[in-house]
Amino acid sequence: MASLFFSSGLMNIAGYSSSGREIHWLFSVFAGVIMCKIVYELTGAFSLLFFKGYAKLNDAEKLEWNNRGFSTVHALVVAVSSLYLLLFSDLFDEGSYDELIINRRSTLSDTILGISLGYFVSDLAMILWHFPALGGLEYVLHHGLSLLSIFLSVVSGQGQIYILMVLFSESTTPFVNLRWYLDVAGKKNSELYICNGVLLFLGWLVARILLFVFFFYHLLIHFDQVKKVFPLGFYSLLTVPPLLAMMNVVWLWKITKGMLKTLSKARHSQ
Template identity: 50%
Template sequence: MTMQVSKTAVMAIKAYQHQAKLLFNDYLLADPFIPYTSVIGGVLLCKLIYDLSQFTTLWYYKGYAGLMKIQRAEWGNRCISTAHAIFISGMALYLVFLSDVFSDSDGPITFKSSSLSTFALGISVGYFISDLGMIAWSYPSLGGLEYIVHHLLSVVAVAYSMLSGEGQVYTFMVLISEITTPCVNMRWFLDTAGMKMSRLYLLNGVVLFFGWLIARILLFGYIYHHVYLHYYQVKQMFFFGFFLVFVVPFALAVMNLMWFGKILKGLKKILAKRQQTD
């Protein structure tokens, strides 16, 4: 009798697993639904990472409980942006340079996409929507007007590319610049933890300087060079996509140059203080 009940339970579990797999493949990962399920998934992942950061940070940083409420909120917010940056920059590097999704072999690269690339963009849209909501809710504690402009441009450009399938190669090229975000957040974490004069803070500043120079200054020059070489394909895009290819990278490049000046100024200040103490 017990064996029969056990077999029935196993069969029921397998049946549920099969149904769940069908639901996942036929709906959640079906091409027409990917943009929507991935955006929702991105928002839910942001919420999950934020909640987990509130608990796990207490294990490795004892001073976390003594932080102000807005500092704890920013801590969680930066944990989310770090996780997103690692995910999307990794996906962007893979899709642009390692995969054959955007190869020149057959047809214009400006109209090429895949289920994986669309899914990755959807996760990114979910992140930018969540982060924009947090910034607006706590304005200006989590970021000023420049952050709102940056995120609005990102949401519009990434969402359009995700939904239309146009210009995904250039969207991912721009998203490679997110690779510098973990260093930006680490700078804030170390400062908040009172480690501004540590070697780790200095090392992080040096890595951020060179990373920013490569990923947020030189990369944008490469993007426009790539657009120039493929202009005959770019001009086949619809007007709005064509407009985004030129305007969004330019606007982001201007902001990146402004922030790069601040990074350089901050690095010089740290080096000067360390020379005084030595």
């Protein structure tokens, strides 16, 4: 079953009709929204059954607890799929197809981008509805930029390799969410909290800093292809990633300070 799924995902869908592609990615967006709703409800239900402290949380904490549930699932889905498409499939290999790398897409890549659109729409809607309980303006900016970039790529079919690189950075989200869960659960002094903080720092450094360096390098050496992207998509590729990269650097600074503070506290308590 899995092999059939991945093999069909590698089939280039350039032969699809325009209306067929629209139906496909719209269905994927809808699937992403439904996924968020289902996981949100399941997170609350399972937490109530298996975590005694959940019932003691206030409404705002329960809201964020459940929200981080579907955030984690989305991160795992897009990170694994992006890694597969970028490294283990031949979709973006140099010389594997006659099509320019900038124009390559597949059933799987369209599906993942559509699901991710559904997630960002759902999460942004919750952030705005409960503002600022689930995040401040930086989250609104991050989600807005992500929505714009993914939407332009999935509709045009261009630049998907770069969107997938950025989506892989979501692999750090489970560590961010676990850190919050442990804090709320009163486990801030546990070994798991400390280990998670170190892994978050290392993961952030690799997936949100070094990967972005490679992103800009790849963009530069393929700039002759990038210039062929339609105008709005071209300018978004030149502006959105640098903005996200700057936000990642700021967040890395905060993560580093938090990690060093936690490690120092742990060392002095021994």
